[in-house]
Amino acid sequence: MSLLEVPSPPIPAEAQETGLVVPPSSRRELRGSRGATARRALALAAAGTAVAAAVLFAIALPSMRTASWSELGLLFAASPAFVLSLVLAPVACCLALAAGSRRLAWVALVVTVLVHRLPLTLATDAPAYSWTGKHLGVTDLIGAHGGVVPGVDIYQAWPGMFAAAAWLQAVTGLDPMVLAHWFPVLAQLAFTLAVYAFARSAGRTRETALTAALIAQLANWVGQDYFSPQAVAAVLAVGALALLLRSRRHPAFAWLALVLFAAVTVTHQLTPYWLTAVVVAFCILGAARPRWIAVLFIAVAGGYLALNYDVVQQFGPLLSVDAAANVRTVNLDETGPGQALAALGGRIATALLWVGALLAFVTALVRHRRGRAAVLALGAAAFAPFALLLGQGYGGEALFRVMLYSIPGCAVLVAPWIRRLLAVPGGARVGRRAVRTSTRRRGVRIPRPMRTRAVRIAAGSVVVAVLAVSSAQAYFGAWFAYQVSPETYRDVSAVLRSAPEGALVLGVAPGAPGRTVAEYAPLAIYDPQFDAVMTTWDGWRGTEIGDAERIDRFTRDLIWQGRPTYIVMTDEMKSYSDFYRVYPEGAIDEFERLLLAHPRWTTVVHDDHATIVRLADDPAAG
Amino acid sequence: MKPRLPRSDESRWSLLVLAAAVAGLVLSLATPPTAIAVPLAVAFVALGPGGAVRLWVPMPRALTAVSVPLTGLAVLILGAAAMAIVDWWQPRLLAAVLAGAAAVAVLVHSSIALPHARRAARGIPADARAAGEGGP
Numbered sequence: 001m002s003l004l005e006v007p008s009p010p011i012p013a014e015a016q017e018t019g020l021v022v023p024p025s026s027r028r029e030l031r032g033s034r035g036a037t038a039r040r041a042l043a044l045a046a047a048g049t050a051v052a053a054a055v056l057f058a059i060a061l062p063s064m065r066t067a068s069w070s071e072l073g074l075l076f077a078a079s080p081a082f083v084l085s086l087v088l089a090p091v092a093c094c095l096a097l098a099a100g101s102r103r104l105a106w107v108a109l110v111v112t113v114l115v116h117r118l119p120l121t122l123a124t125d126a127p128a129y130s131w132t133g134k135h136l137g138v139t140d141l142i143g144a145h146g147g148v149v150p151g152v153d154i155y156q157a158w159p160g161m162f163a164a165a166a167w168l169q170a171v172t173g174l175d176p177m178v179l180a181h182w183f184p185v186l187a188q189l190a191f192t193l194a195v196y197a198f199a200r201s202a203g204r205t206r207e208t209a210l211t212a213a214l215i216a217q218l219a220n221w222v223g224q225d226y227f228s229p230q231a232v233a234a235v236l237a238v239g240a241l242a243l244l245l246r247s248r249r250h251p252a253f254a255w256l257a258l259v260l261f262a263a264v265t266v267t268h269q270l271t272p273y274w275l276t277a278v279v280v281a282f283c284i285l286g287a288a289r290p291r292w293i294a295v296l297f298i299a300v301a302g303g304y305l306a307l308n309y310d311v312v313q314q315f316g317p318l319l320s321v322d323a324a325a326n327v328r329t330v331n332l333d334e335t336g337p338g339q340a341l342a343a344l345g346g347r348i349a350t351a352l353l354w355v356g357a358l359l360a361f362v363t364a365l366v367r368h369r370r371g372r373a374a375v376l377a378l379g380a381a382a383f384a385p386f387a388l389l390l391g392q393g394y395g396g397e398a399l400f401r402v403m404l405y406s407i408p409g410c411a412v413l414v415a416p417w418i419r420r421l422l423a424v425p426g427g428a429r430v431g432r433r434a435v436r437t438s439t440r441r442r443g444v445r446i447p448r449p450m451r452t453r454a455v456r457i458a459a460g461s462v463v464v465a466v467l468a469v470s471s472a473q474a475y476f477g478a479w480f481a482y483q484v485s486p487e488t489y490r491d492v493s494a495v496l497r498s499a500p501e502g503a504l505v506l507g508v509a510p511g512a513p514g515r516t517v518a519e520y521a522p523l524a525i526y527d528p529q530f531d532a533v534m535t536t537w538d539g540w541r542g543t544e545i546g547d548a549e550r551i552d553r554f555t556r557d558l559i560w561q562g563r564p565t566y567i568v569m570t571d572e573m574k575s576y577s578d579f580y581r582v583y584p585e586g587a588i589d590e591f592e593r594l595l596l597a598h599p600r601w602t603t604v605v606h607d608d609h610a611t612i613v614r615l616a617d618d619p620a621a622g
Numbered sequence: 623m624k625p626r627l628p629r630s631d632e633s634r635w636s637l638l639v640l641a642a643a644v645a646g647l648v649l650s651l652a653t654p655p656t657a658i659a660v661p662l663a664v665a666f667v668a669l670g671p672g673g674a675v676r677l678w679v680p681m682p683r684a685l686t687a688v689s690v691p692l693t694g695l696a697v698l699i700l701g702a703a704a705m706a707i708v709d710w711w712q713p714r715l716l717a718a719v720l721a722g723a724a725a726v727a728v729l730v731h732s733s734i735a736l737p738h739a740r741r742a743a744r745g746i747p748a749d750a751r752a753a754g755e756g757g758p
Contacts, residue, residue: 147705166702167713171659172660200682246685250681253681263697
């Protein structure tokens with residue numbers, strides 16, 4: 001390691017000879033000079049590593065744009081320089097923290113966020129994740145209609161983020177697609193900064209708070225940070241927690257937190273209830289003041305839920321106490337190696353965070369008998385999200401939400417341990433033991449504690465690197481299943497704009513955006529399932545759909561329904577299907593070929609990215 | 623010689639919030655090109671409403687960096703969501719109201735709190751000034 005190779009400060013002759021005894025004054029000099037040199041070397045290494053990470057990312061960027069489809073995701077498809085940059089950036093932050101250079105640590109932290117999130121913006125031409133399209137549609141609807149349209153979908157009852165985006169579009173002319181494209185970077189930067197403030201409010205030092213922010217960034221493989229209500233709600237929620245922890249001294253902060261909480265309440269369906277649980281715990285433990293303000297938080301969340309209770313009921317019971325069912329996730333049936341590897345990455349990152357946080361929590365409880373309330377408050381922030389599993393499955397996404405919500409609290413709990421590994425060399429512990437036992441390496445005497453510190457820094461960096469890689473595999477593992485081309489956005493939007501009332505716009509598989517423009521609203525009012533995906537039909541998922549007899553049969557069924565019907569088939573659907581094993585390989589291609597040749601289906605769009613066919617009105621058509 | 627007063631944290635924030643309020647007013651009255659309007663909107667939301675609160679509620683630096691922009695975002699979300707829910711969509715009016723509120727907060731703060739801070743900086747008790755005993 002470069003730390004061990006830096007020119008050593010002069011070591012007193014007596015120590016060089018015997019390695020045992022150094023006068024006290026010499027020991028102080030030794031301690032000071034060696035520590036300063038080591039810190040300088042570490043700072044230099046940190047700066048170099050951060051620059052290397054940024055340069056490697058820039059080198060890898062073109063390969064991300066042109067990467068061929070790989071079931072194992074972007075880490076395997078892009079240049080290895082990308083993986084190196086993902087590892088080196090957080091390691092640079094660790095080295096900077098070890099060097100005691102906060103400024104450098106901040107720079108490395110920002111580089112870390114950028115190399116982990118910029119691919120979604122710079123390596124793509126349109127916002128990733130097909131479900132982003134729905135959020136763009138609601139934003140467009142509010143701007144076009146001048147308000148929400150109750151009854152269209154659940155988003156109309158929680159319009160906070162969409163209304164804010166529509167406001168931004170109205171006053172600036174900014175295309176929401178552009179905002180959505182840059183959203184992951186902005187959301188993750190804000191989330192990381194919010195965790196830092198939360199850690200500071202929890203009494204952590206600046207260095208430990210930086211470590212917490214780094215851990216929160218690295219552990220966040222959930223991918224909530226796209227253009228979505230939960231991304232905004234998560235940032236606001238962590239900000240509210242940071243304010244609440246400061247309210248012990250200044251109760252005004254609790255009122256500010258209430259404003260943020262109100263915004264969370266009108267933005268996202270689930271986040272307010274996790275936040276309410278934490279607020280109640282804070283107030284009971286005396287970590288937030290005035291204690292009775294918890295009642296106002298409950299009133300805001302409960303009141304808004306009561307106002308929209310009819311909407312919630314449409315999506316099933318409010319409480320589902322079957323925890324085993326709630327734990328089940330939508331996409332973690334390991335049906336392919338890519339999915340299995342991504343799930344493994346997520347599990348490793350989650351286990352590192354949760355197990356580390358639990359150990360840190362228990363240790364802190366045992367050690368800090370006086371400050372148990374503060375430790376319990378952090379424990380509440382870290383582990384209260386698990387209570388969600390007792391009450392809601394959230395459409396198979398509850399476990400992802402638990403992970404997301406647990407990140408800030410767990411990161412703040414774990415941070416002191418990582419920070420301790422990265423302790424600044426040259427501190428008070430360099431003393432007699434520093435010269436009692438030593439070894440020789442390249443002619444430079446390296447006292448054992450310094451070697452120990454080097455090992456500790458290396459250990460801390462390795463933990464962080466493992467977290468970074470496993471989390472990145474979970475985040476980028478399904479890269480090719482989640483990319484959407486601008487042409488597909490354009491084609492789907494064009495169909496929605498021209499679709500007559502009562503039309504069905506069916507997708508052969510998930511993966512393509514839907515409801516991308518305001519015109520989806522009349523279709524959704526007519527039939528909330530107007531854009532159903534065929535995999536939800538009985539006997540379709542996993543079967544050979546490229547079968548002429550089956551196509552004839554379902555075409556007859558659709559004719560019998562008497563509704564204008566479109567079928568959308570896109571490259572994104574094929575990628576999604578191949579990744580999640582939705583259909584046998586090549587089945588969608590065959591299905592597409594048969595539909596294009598079928599006399600009852602006319603071609604609306606047929607290009608390199610998408611094929612959209614429409615059921616002909618006239619039986620003689622084709 | 624008149625003593626030179628150190629520019630306090632409050633006066634810096636007053637200037638920032640006023641600038642943000644002006645940005646908000648520009649957005650509410652005109653339609654600048656997107657490349658100009660977006661930074662104006664970001665500055666307005668990130669510094670305006672939250673900065674106005676910050677004037678009245680001093681806070682640590684780490685908290686300021688988070689709570690000021692998030693307060694602005696929260697206020698914007700609440701205002702925009704309220705307009706969307708009641709079906710009365712007036713985005714420019716919302717910008718004007720928030721900008722006006724931020725400007726008023728600065729003016730009120732300047733007329734009440736800043737003189738106190740300046741007197742404190744000069745070492746003149748407020749009640750002495752009120753009794754006509756102070757002055758530079």
